[in-house]
Amino acid sequence: xxxxxxxxxxxxxxxxxxxxxxxxxxxxxxxxxxxxxxxxxxxxxxxxxxxxxxxxxxxxxxxxxxxxxxxxxxxxxxxxxxxxxxxxxxxxxxxxxxxxxxxxxxxxxxxxxxxxxxxxxxxxxxxxxxxxxxxxxxxxxxxxxxxxxxxxxxxxxxxxxxxxxxxxxxxxxxxxxxxxxxxxxxxxxxxxxxxxxxxxxxxxxxxxxxxxxxxxxxxxxxxxxxxxxxxxxxxxxxxxxxxxxxxxxxxxxxxxxxxxxxxxxxxxxxxxxxxxxxxxxxxxxxxxxxxxxxxxxxxxxxxxxxxxxxxxxxxxxxxxxxxxxxxxxxxxxxxxxxxxxxxxxxxxxxxxxxxxxxxxxxxxxxxxxxxxxxxxxxxxxxxxxxxxxxxxxxxxxxxxxxxxxxxxxxxxxxxxxxxxxxxxxxx
Numbered sequence: 138x139x140x141x142x143x144x145x146x147x148x149x150x151x152x153x154x155x156x157x158x159x160x161x162x163x164x165x166x167x168x169x170x171x172x173x174x175x176x177x178x179x180x181x182x183x184x185x186x187x188x189x190x191x192x193x194x195x196x197x198x199x200x201x202x203x204x205x206x207x208x209x210x211x212x213x214x215x216x217x218x219x220x221x222x223x224x225x226x227x228x229x230x231x232x233x234x235x236x237x238x239x240x241x242x243x244x245x246x247x248x249x250x251x252x253x254x255x256x257x258x259x260x261x262x263x264x265x266x267x268x269x270x271x272x273x274x275x276x277x278x279x280x281x282x283x284x285x286x287x288x289x290x291x292x293x294x295x296x297x298x299x300x301x302x303x304x305x306x307x308x309x310x311x312x313x314x315x316x317x318x319x320x321x322x323x324x325x326x327x328x329x330x331x332x333x334x335x336x337x338x339x340x341x342x343x344x345x346x347x348x349x350x351x352x353x354x355x356x357x358x359x360x361x362x363x364x365x366x367x368x369x370x371x372x373x374x375x376x377x378x379x380x381x382x383x384x385x386x387x388x389x390x391x392x393x394x395x396x397x398x399x400x401x402x403x404x405x406x407x408x409x410x411x412x413x414x415x416x417x418x419x420x421x422x423x424x425x426x427x428x429x430x431x432x433x434x435x436x437x438x439x440x441x442x443x444x445x446x447x448x449x450x451x452x453x454x455x456x457x458x459x460x461x462x463x464x465x466x467x468x469x470x471x472x473x474x475x476x477x478x479x480x481x482x483x484x485x486x487x488x489x490x491x492x493x494x495x496x497x498x499x500x501x502x503x504x505x506x507x508x509x510x511x512x513x514x515x516x517x518x519x520x521x522x523x524x525x526x527x528x529x530x531x532x533x534x535x536x537x538x539x540x541x542x543x544x545x546x547x548x549x550x551x552x553x554x555x556x557x558x559x560x561x562x563x564x
Contacts, residue, residue, distance in 0.1 A: 139277045144259050144551075145268065150311040152252055152272075153279045155215070158304030159245060160283020161297065162222055164379050166234075168292045168372065169363025175388060177363065179231050181485020184359030186235045188351075188477035191240025195474070198247040207251045213245035215309050223302040226295030248308075274387065281383040287376035331461045336468055339456040342403045342511055346449030347469040351476025352483070353413075353442055353500050359481035360488065360496050367493035374428050378435065385436050386443035393444045394451070402452040403511055409441040409448070409506035417501025421494040438500070446473060465466075 170180045202210050221237040221244070256272060274352035283304075290296040337344050363383075397405040416438035420431065450469060457465050481504075488495035 144317060145256060145271075147315055147317060148252055148256055148259070148309045149271065149275050151211075152275055154304050154308035155248055156279035157278055157283040157286065158218070158222065158301045158308070161286045161304070162279040162301045163358055164284045164287050164362045164376065165292055165297050165301070167360065168287065168366050168375055171363045171366035173229060175231055177360075177485040177488040178482070180363050181236050181360060181482040183231065184355070184481035185236050185478050187238040188355050188474065188481065190239040191246045192471075192474035192478065194243030194246030195250065195470070196537040198243065198250060201256070202222045202250065207255055208317070210247055211251045211312065212309055214244040214251070215305050217241070217244040218248070219302040219305040220441045222305060223298055225358070226298030245525050256393055276291060277384065277387050281380040284379040284383060285376050288373050292372055329476055330464050331457070331468070333468055336453070340453040342406060342514055343449045343453030344469065344472060345507060345510055346406055347446055347450070348448035348472040348476040349503055351473035352480040354446070354480070355477035355501050356480035356484035356496070357442060358440065360484050364488070364493045364496045368425070370428065378432055380414060381432060382439040383443075384436050385440045389440035390444050390447055393448065397448055397451065402448055402455065403515060405447055406445070406452065407511040407515065409445060410504045410511065413438055413504035414501050414508060415496045417504060420498040421501065424445075
């Protein structure tokens with residue numbers, strides 16, 4: 138990190154502590170709800186409330202950041218997360234947990250917005266790509282590390298909730314012991330609005346892909362720990378399963394992104410959807426197979442799943458002018474957010490009817506619907522040519538402020554061997 142601004146290592150330390158806590162509580166809640174005998178639909182409702190809070194927080198807290206500054210909002214959100222995390226262990230009540238997850242979702246959005254906009258403000262045209270790379274690696278590994286921390290104590294007790302609260306509180310320490318100011322600069326491009334109808338006309342696959350990405354990703358993160366307990370996985374196996382299936386995002390986004398730079402991205406999305414459909418069907422059919430078989434098949438599924446939103450974003454950006462990217466990506470985030478609210482509860486309803494394997498039936502059905510839509514778009518429309526921008530990976534969790542880190546907004550700074558190509562598209 139020697140070539141990066143001095144502020145960034147401090148922010149990255151905050152990010153590590155925060156995402157360790159977030160990864161742990163997301164997995165812990167799923168396991169604990171199963172141990173407490175919560176019905177699957179209540180578990181889904183609780184997790185959907187987190188996503189709802191995240192969507193509201195993404196927009197309400199942006200005004201607070203402008204009003205009182207990054208550091209105060211970060212401190213308020215970290216404190217809120219620490220308190221609500223420990224409150225889970227003090228009062229085991231699903232309706233109380235629903236309120237705390239709603240608050241936790243809003244506070245999580247605030248933390249991510251502060252870090253993303255701050256990191257973007259400290260980056261320059263010359264180092265934005267390196268900063269994005271560090272941000273991706275740190276965010277994904279920290280999230281997976283938090284999930285692995287489920288092994289530290291018995292999930293049926295209050296200890297792990299206290300650990301989560303400590304991690305959220307510790308995220309304040311690097312900012313508190315350094316003399317540090319808010320972001321020093323902002324992105325140079327002046328955004329231009331784009332209507333939702335116009336965005337759909339240009340990149341319908343991108344819009345539906347974003348919605349499906351939110352639907353499936355949040356259903357997976359929210360309900361898989363619950364699923365693991367219901368099929369008899371040990372706590373250690375559940376932690377290992379969640380951590381490994383999250384880590385595959387690092388390799389998958391790089392590999393599939395490189396492939397999509399050479400082909401029509403919609404065809405790549407189609408094959409990803411087909412793989413998710415098949416793997417979802419396999420897991421739902423052989424749910425009693427050995428843990429390692431389950432893990433390997435699930436890794437193929439999540440490799441596609443964790444790449445779906447970033448590939449949908451890349452496909453959409455291929456059809457945009459630079460000044461339209463920020464507004465368009467914000468709209469995609471809204472649809473991702475809507476999907477993330479709907480996904481966990483919808484998956485829980487299927488699980489209520491079909492049993493634990495209903496989670497994979499739901500994920501497979503969502504992927505199948507996306508595949509059918511992409512096939513219709515590919516075969517029913519005229520052909521045009523578009524110059525594809527190089528693919529840029531995005532974190533497993535993000536807010537609209539992540540757009541400011543996208544090095545595609547500074548095309549002259551991209552140091553990539555692969556040049557943009559003209560790809561035959563059907564629009």
